[in-house]
Amino acid sequence: MAERIVIIGADAAGMSAASQARRVAARSGREVELVAVDRGHWTSYSACGIPYWVGGDVDGPHGLVARSAEEHRQNGIDVRLSTEARAVDLDTGQVEVVGNGSARTTRLGFDHLVLATGAVPARPPLPGIDADGVFGVQTLDDGATVIDYLARRRPSRAVVVGAGYIGLEMAEAMVRRGLQVTVLERAPEPMTTLDPDMGSHVRTAMQGMGIEVVTGVTVEGFDTAPGTVSATPAGGSVRRVRTDAGDYDADIVVLGIGARPATQLASDAGLPLGATGGLRVDDRMRVSGHENVWAAGDCVETFHRVLASYVHVPLGTHANKQGRVLGMNLGGGNAVFPGIVGTAVSKVCDLEIARTGVSVAEADAAGLDYVTTTIESTTRAGYFPGAQPLTVKIVAERSTHRLLGGQIVGREGAAKRIDVLAVALWNGMSAGDLAMSDMSYAPPFSPVWDPVQIAARKAADELD
Incomplete structure (x- = not known):
């Protein structure tokens, strides 16, 4: 009987793992059944390309998809989109799933489980952060939602909170769409993965594009109308960002303050997390202490070869390599992921x-x-x-x-x-x-x- 491998998450890590497991198993004559579930609408896409899609540099969303769900199905992988994994029962080897918009749950049994749940944009519990018009950008569906909002609302002023990679790229995208843009950053200079003396070059380039760069400020909340604050979308659309140094008008807000591992499902199942909040895996991408549970991509923490410690660095380069290593091992091969240096x-x-x-x-x-x-x-x-x-x-x-x-x-x-x-x-x-x-x-x-x-x-x- 074929061993069933259930993959939760159908982007870079998950589908790299599934594809590689299928190829390696076929070469060795091993029979496997591969089922991938994802609550989104796309598979195997370039999340790194989303800001360039928003800015009009590249076509999307289909242009950012490396391999569609139908192509994966033709290759023998049962891909189920708009399907959310709600719970994992390690004792019985089952995943509880539900189709988006449905209240009916079903259970998928597994012999091996792959967690490729990715990361989610950081959303601190600030007043008004859930207002209409405040966006995190992590998935292709997030990008589509931003583009739809821009088309429907035609905003003129954008505020980007955070000047990391996604913050800078989305700030430029908004400028290219003709919006006035303000970037708010708590640190002394943008791009805190650089030292401040190097980040100052980034500030100069941003200002040269007409972006207002405000550093050393802390965001305190989001107003939805003059003099009022709402914590829910029903309270209205965002109109202002409040900081400890003053207020900034906004018709749209993009959160660029980083991402955290999407590990709630794993944590609820009792799987071990590291100090970064990511799943702890060995160099074969097996979850520590669990023979038949594997993980890869933005939901895991990774060994840093220079620091000799574990870090969380959510990048597509790592996700694809980790997925390949995981899939090779699942298919019956032998591979290791040797770590990163933070490039x-x-x-x-x-x-x-x-x-x-x-x-x-x-x-x-x-x-x-x-x-x-x-x-x-x-x-x-x-x-x-x-x-x-x-x-x-x-x-x-x-x-x-x-x-x-x-x-x-x-x-x-x-x-x-x-x-x-x-x-x-x-x-x-x-x-x-x-x-x-x-x-x-x-x-x-x-x-x-x-x-x-x-x-x-x-x-x-x-x-x-």
């Missing part, structure tokens, strides 16, 4: 932003002894047409000279250089190793010393 890129206007490893704040929190170096350079030889400015910052450990982290901000051609630093971190290289590594050179692509190598050389000099 990410983004952009605002034409400013490219990249980081890997640990920032100064993270190094301080971990008690690391380090040096930092920052250099200014260009993306090409300075005399070559089209050379663009960029800034590289490197963090290196004082005692071992190993690289701990790096950050890059600059114009076209800057950000993907972070991958060189990421590979160096992955392999435990020292600043001196990177400075003397054999990298390519031609004037249209780089100065004779690549900016990353210049920063590494400067760090090595300081460590000697």
Whole structure:
């Protein structure tokens, strides 16, 4: 009899796991039945593309779907959309599910369970946060809801709360749609995954687009009409954001204050969570202490190779790799997920932003002894047409000279250089190793010393 594998969540991690399990099982002659449930309307889509869909750069929603539910069904995966998992009974091996808009529940038995429930936008319990017009953006359905609101209400003023990746990208999307945009951030500079000196470049780029950037403020609530506050959509649409430093008019609000693991279902079932709130899994993506329960993607916490501790970093790159590893093991193969180093890129206007490893704040929190170096350079030889400015910052450990982290901000051609630093971190290289590594050179692509190598050389000099 075929073993039934039930997957909760039909995006990157879940469907990567299902597809890989099907392929590996078929090669080994193992018979499996794959059932995937998701309360949304889409499978295998690019959540990272949502701000660019909202801004009009790419077509959506279908343009953001890598593989549709019907394509998955044709490949032997029973995909059930608009179907929410309500409870997991580990003792009987069953998942209680209900179709959206229905009160009737059914039970799905499983031999193996895969949790790929993702993350949810952080929504602090502030007055009025559930008002109409206040949006978190995490799923394709969220993006569709924002676009529908923009079309129906035709707002003129947007306030973005939080200046992280999604906040910056959605702020730019609103500008591209012709709205006046204010970004509110509690920290001294936008993009807190960067150090403040690098984040200041991001502030300048945002202001150059006409975005009002207000930092060092705390949001206290959302008004739905002059002088009133409502905690429910029935109270009306958002009209103002209140902070400890004043009020800001808004016809639409986007919450960009991060995401937390969607693990309530797992927690209710008694599955173990780590300090980050994510599911704790081993390197084969099996939930600790549960032989037939697996998890991957934004709902798990991940081992950070530089910090040697567990973190929650919700990115599609990790979700796809973890899903592949999970699926290979479920299908009868043998694979491990080796961890992360915290690499990410983004952009605002034409400013490219990249980081890997640990920032100064993270190094301080971990008690690391380090040096930092920052250099200014260009993306090409300075005399070559089209050379663009960029800034590289490197963090290196004082005692071992190993690289701990790096950050890059600059114009076209800057950000993907972070991958060189990421590979160096992955392999435990020292600043001196990177400075003397054999990298390519031609004037249209780089100065004779690549900016990353210049920063590494400067760090090595300081460590000697």
